[in-house]
Amino acid sequence: MISNDKITNIYYIVDEFFKEFDKVLQQYALEDPKIRIRKRKFAMSQSEVMTIMILFHYGAFRNFKHFYQGYIQRYMKKEFPVTVSYNRFVELQKKVNIPMAVFVKMMCLGKCTGISFIDSTPLRACHIKREKQHKTLKGIAQKGQCSLGWFYGFKLHLIINDKGELLDFILTAGNVDDREPLKSMDLHKRIFGKLFGDKGYIGKDLFEQLFIDGVHLVTKIKKNMKNSLMLLQDKIMLRKRALIESVNDELKNICQIEHTRHRSFENFILNILSALAAYSFFDKKPSINTKCDIIHESRITAA
Structure with missing residues (x-):
């Protein structure tokens, strides 16, 4: 499987990207003062969700559900101490779709x-x-x-x-x-x-x-x-x-x-x-x- 150093390196790069991404998003986002939006933190951060999505594609598992429930939640509690149910994780995936596209274009091209x-x-x-x-x-x-x-x-x-x-x-x-x-x-x-x-x-x-x-x-x-x-x-x-x-x-x-x-x-x-x-x-x-x-x-x- 993937070494702990590699997992830490991927998470660090992803987390640093989200810090800059959120700053730019807040700077250019249009908000209606009449509409009140709750900014509640999720149990798993977007950096953790994106890191898990990237780790899955290293080829050890062929089914993401088995990878998440059988490996992440069982053997990677130290790296991801707080995890959500599989159904909830699938919902959180949708929130990182656009950030993932920006991340690949900005950070993953040679x-x-x-x-x-x-x-x-x-x-x-x-x-x-x-x-x-x-x-x-x-x-x-x-x-x-x-x-x-x-x-x-x-x-x-x-x-x-x-x-x-x-x-x-x-x-x-x-x-x-x-x-x-x-x-x-x-x-x-x-x-x-x-x-x-x-x-x-x-x-x-x-x-x-x-x-x-x-x-x-x-x-x-x-x-x-x-x-x-x-x-x-x-x-x-x-x-x-x-x-x-x-x-x-x-x-x-x-x-x-x-x-x-x-x-x-x-x-x-x-x-x-x-x-x-x-x-x-x-x-x-x-x-x-x-x-x-x-x-x-x-x-x-x-x-």
Whole structure:
């Protein structure tokens, strides 16, 4: 399981964030003097609730109810001396949905190094054969297609650096083209330099738009396209694009960013955000040594 030092470190960062978040919220909040609002403290603070949500995604448990009742309330009484019932905790989760989104965007994203990788991964709301029976995310989830076939749900678009750190992310419906977030949204505003993607990001207009914004999009070409000259370094880095596939694999198999047990759309969003936050606290992330890899690949190509 997670060490006590790691738990303390996560709680400290989360608690310091809430101190600043509450200050800003009080500064800009609009209040009606005629309406009296009770500011009663809850048994568990928002920092504790968010910390528990992040700890769950470290991969030891597959069911949050078992994790909370069987581990937090039984073996972590020292770290969380006052806990509420599971049903009450589910209610408290809803209060940290927006703070969790701000926390991930402000505290959990890495810095661009000039070498970035982009990819999208499907998040299935249910099995494709049960799409018409699905009710929780009905009207929000859409039917889409990926390399593994058709699915019903959403797409998570990720951009990472060569250290495996998240640079930015965005969630779209399953039927949205992979290029749309780069065209019409601010997904690439935090990056510069080279951006490596798969063949799904091929597009002349997209390449020119990103190039104007200071981002050089590099992709492989399709079989029916004319060959084009490419720097040896770019060819080598395209071979390392599997790095982002490893990140997607850890998010799905360790952080459980994808499952079909959601009871509400708010719970679905909170599960994604807390999984991304948990990944940012991993001590070891998939990474590449760009200098050593380029030198090694260059020697092999020359030979």
